[in-house]
Amino acid sequence: MTSTGLSTPQIAARPVTLGRNLTGRQRRHILYQAAFLLVLCALLWLAWRNVEANLAVRKLALGFSFLRQEAGFGISFSIIPYAETDTYLRVFVVGLSNTLLIALLGIIAATLLGFAIGIARLSPNWAVAKAALVYIETVRNLPLLLHVLIWYNVVIRSLPPSRQAVNLLDAVFLSNRGIFVPSLETSLGWETLALLVGGAVAAIAGILRRARRWREETGQPTRVAIPIVFILAVALLLVAGWGQLRVSWPALQGFNFSGGMALSPELSALVVALAVYNASFIAELVRGSIEAIGKGQREAAAALGLDRGRILKLVIIPQAMRVLVPPLTNQYLHLVKASSLATVIGYPDLVNVFVGTSLNQTGRAIEIMAMTMAVYLVLSLAITGLSNLQSRRLRLVER
């Protein structure tokens, strides 16, 4: 009673005697922070004055107008149309798309390989488990750059020339000019294709969602295979009939291959190195997450009469995923950032074409570095955000 009686007038008095009611400690804190802010501002101001002086010497003014200038240099590989007459903005987009392509291919390959090796590591077969262990310990103790250089300078270079390319089932050809794989071609524009794929994905997601709700409400098993196959068939028929879908096979013509898709030596070496290196870390994460599930879980599931496959699918994997997702996302983040190693072997990623060639030609160091840093920061935030969303979904619901 007394305490409330005392505190009320104090709170009322606070706006009037601002600062007087602060304790000595709080006052000191404000002082420290003010001093820190002052020093920080002074340093930034000094740096800024130097930046202005440096820019004046180089006769440059800050601004992004250079993005509209013609770049005038060629880029050896791009997944979107690009010509020398395009602008620096286009160069930026080409570099970004090439970076994203490498990151995406690397993530897919590393995940597949990493899961396989992680599961092999837990195999009851001694030879399989030891082989996985040897792989992991060999690969992860070498620098990623060394992996990239070995694949690029040693392995791919020692492949035969195009004429004697290693022929895998007449579909995939390995040569020192790169890897040639079959590709799908349609007359549809990418906008239509994206719309179609998006529609199909949305429809399947909707079905899975409804099925899950149904299962949770009624406890009845659901059959989703037939509608999903139906949707996929419709989408495929649409592309095939309307878009004249056909498979383009690579074939030797003269000294090189035509048709299909050509993965340049740089791209191939980079994707393989990223996959091989990151798979060793992912394998350890997979193993750790499965081992983190208590033995009792497995035993309880077996006691309920579930078979091996169902124990894995219904009991182990859902729980392991909860442990796995955060570190796995972290690994993906590493992979995306590591894809900037591309620049060392000359694959035209963002760093190579933008921080490299574009910066050399325009001298716009500050603008270009700022844009590049923004890209990586946005990518990091996006991946972290997705992972947070996913772990919220997977979080244990305590009842």
Add this chain to the structure above:
Amino acid sequence: MTAVVNSSRVERSPAIAQLRRRLAWARANLFARPIDVLLTSTIAAAAVALLWAIVPWAFIDAVWVGENRAACRPDAACWAFIVNRGGQFLYGFYPQPERWRVNAVFLIFAVSVFLLLRRDTPGKRVVAFFLLLVFPILGYVLLHGGVAGLSRVTTDKWGGLSLTLLLGVAGIVVSFPIAIVLALGRQSEMPLFRWASIAYIEICRGLPLIAVLFMARILLPYAFPVGSEFDPLALAVTGIILFESAYLAEVFRGGFQAIPKGQAEAAAAIGFGYWRTAIYVTLPQMLRVVVPGVVNNAIALVKNTTLVVILGLFEVLNIVAAGAADPDWLGLHAEGYVFVGLVFWGLCFAMSRYSQSLEREIKAAERQ
């Protein structure tokens, strides 16, 4: 009854018993299911094929002595390349008679780290003080010279494996105090310090090391007066320190969070202020917990320092590239990479084993 007698008689011969145990083990662990038979034999065949390819290439047909690649066989390793260029691989273009200085710096570092990590070294504080504050300056003076009768060796002559390791050592040692300040800042009650630390840590961790290195190389000079001269190596070290201190700060934050709250509260109860609590109570406990994390970070950093090749420094992979471009040794990338790979592998494997054993020790200590 008879069965028991029989088996005990058989097991009296230890060799047969051992053979039996091995066979039983093989049946259970190698050939349990039909698929296991297939898998085991595939792996065995692959291992044999690998050895069959590697042993003749690396040992039987390999050439160890020679003046150029003509002395070597095209289908086998040409270790003569490594032997002839060994000095360059290790020391870059550091002048031959002065190379003892590089060795001395690494020896001093190795001895102080050993003393610091050994359990009962007296006066660890002095060693830590020496390593964090005296060693960086002493190391620089020794390597660069120009004083006390040591001849001057400019940084463009530094190179090879020693440069790679030097960057790693400098990265960890100099980042250490910065990272402690950042970790304390991130946990500070004062919002300005907290925000500043978080912004710094998250930005540096969100960028690839290559971008941070380019930032140090290209942007940093803009912030200095017109006409300032910059040593490329110093800029590279700055980039590595910017990057590494953010990662170490997160390791330290984890360490601070692992300390029970009661520790700081007890310190407050006996009248300790912020700094005394940090120096005498939380920091020492934090440092003990984070050693495995710091070692893991050091492994990542040592592997990452190879990236300075993009700044044109004669780091060991650039020396390999330069050597393999020399007409005498044209195209001998593989030998160079194997050598570099063995060194890195040995270093990183040893460090990871150390950190694993330490983690186990800490866990065991916690259980008691």
